[in-house]
Amino acid sequence: MPSRKWNPRLIIVLILAALGAYYLLSGSFDPTTITTYRLTTYRPKNPILKQGNSDTYDEPDLNRPRVVHNSLPKGNPVKATFVVLVRNGDVHNIRLSIRQLEDRFNRKYNYPYVFLNDEEFTEEFKEMTSAIVSGKTYYGKVEGPMWSYPEWINVTKADNARAAMEAANVIYGGSLSYRNMCRFQSGWFFRHPLLDQFDYYWRVEPSVDFYCDLDYDVFQFMHDNKLKYGWTLSLHEYRETIPTLWETTREFMRQNPEYIISQDDPGSLMNFVTEDSGNSYNGCHFWSNFEIGSIKFLRSEQYLSYFNFLDRAGGFFYERWGDAPVHSLAVAMFLRRSEVHFFNDIGYKHNPFIHCPQGKQFYSKCHCNPRDNFDLEGFSCTQRWHDVTKGKETYADIIR
Template sequence: MWIFAVEVVCLGTWILLSAMESHDEDRTSASSRVSSSTAATPSQVSRNVAATCTSALRKNSNTDSKVNGVILFLAGKNEPFFLSRTLPLLEAHFLVYFSYPVHIFHEDMPEQWQTAIRDAIPSACRVSFEDVGRFWRELPDGVTEKQLAAWMRTPPQRRYQGRGYRIMCRFWAGLVWRLPSLDVYEYYWRLDTDSYLTSHVPCDVFKLMQVNHCVYGYRSIRGENPRVVWELWPTFLKWAKAALSPAELAGLTGFALNASTKKYEGVMYYNNFELGAMKLKRHQLYHSLFQFLDTEEPRGIMRYRWGDAPIHTLAVETVMQHEGWKKCQFDKRFAGYMHGKR
């Protein structure tokens, strides 16, 4: 087993970063050490907290009081707005006041682009890059290129995103949370390459999550296009009936189905702006559900283009309700947030 270790000053502590070829299941990670005050009696209903920036959270914190958090991006090969707008806005409205590390997943990103990214966010206490191209070069076990092409040629699927997008959904829904590179962190903030913070972030969002004992943070809940969640709910139920108690299943059903029609409409947390504790995404129930959806028929991520948002919403809510953990809801106008190529 080869180990590469480097010590860096970030978050006011000496952090040992390891890149290991072995993926030991029993390794101890920072993600399992979130404050025990977030724990609760199992099978409670998750609690919603309004994300409010207090005067204490607005202060430019001393380095040694920062939360062990990281900002995550997945950058493709054609991201014109990422370098010209997203990163400069992140620097001007957040990082210059609250210096946190930024970790960027990519595929074969040129060194000159990595340098340009570092130059765009000089206030980040560290900028790291991780090539995850292997996930795009291989399909899930049991799915062939010929089979996937046939699925995408069916009339209902022709209008929707293709191979690369579906693998991206698979990546964010589950694969990313298994990566050893994230072991050292307790919290994450996921943003898209076209996520724009158009005004000042009024406080340290990681500390806001911590002081409120929240393990998930989101802006809004919306519905997905029913054509790209085809068979997701019945497939979830197959897993849930075996994995959850009747009370837990009833709670999830109440959350996921429309209160009036009692139908599943692809409920999802708006996850191109989301914060969370690593222990949430690495919870055994989260992993179990993703594994089931990824490997069992109908293999809807690749067949039907199930998005990462509705998948991770079912998984997040399952864990939240099982543990009785809190979630923070941010105002839709928080930091002037905008999304999309505009």
């Protein structure tokens, strides 16, 4: 008996008919669960301005498809946001970062974004960023004491310091805007009014890469485990930028012993930043272009006291103190190891350094090259972190 030849078009029609009948009979079909990919062009549209003093926008409808996850609760159980300090000219670079962050994580959770700038955001920037996110967007200007010399700074001394550092080829040594940024990120971003409604933040910068799918709510994880600071890359600071930071910090500790977790405390993290009982700073810090943290911690009495002490010393302008060592020294002084988390499962790149999770368990979630992982390089402090927090267990043991 000759075999029957099936028409491929007939097969496709039968399959589609069967699927259609299934959904119609089951009543479970929801068109919002279908993801459609198509090319759309940018076109201006007026988003809905909500009541209030800040520029707060609902996500504008640019006739683009959107995935709705019906299994998620309405609203976020944790009051958290992404924080982005960015200029208008970086709109395409920040869109690259956001697109990856949305695909890897936030399309499932719809957390909002707070965009901050020392200038007014353009309508184009607002349109192009709000169009690509799954949550609400907020836009604010940084001004006044948040982004200027404090009244006690000797401007001539600061100018001379920048000129000397630029002549010495210190990275960003001649930049005033970079210093304003470091001071803002050290002591002001979490006090911007747009952050008042949130308890946690995740800092995001332009032109960064996220390599791994995250199948859990990172902010909920921080909340449930009572974590106050999370990081993924660590390295040594350039000593030329912080010649007096450690001595200034030691003086703060001498004047405020009640704030400091004793180095003898089993939970102390001081040995992460010093290897000689506090006589010197080894330069280790968490790279703060990626950090997930508690806003309440940064607004705490001890942290604000520390920032104000540093601010009065003038090192943000007379030297080039960065927010990364400032945050890291504060973490080492004020937090216990149980309150700080290494997000090993978040693959991340901020040029030129990459954290790429190691081990076969990440093959199905990450697409970075494990050989590019910065953690085992000599300039990294990740091994130091594990030596301090895990006894004699090495980083290589932990990632197996």
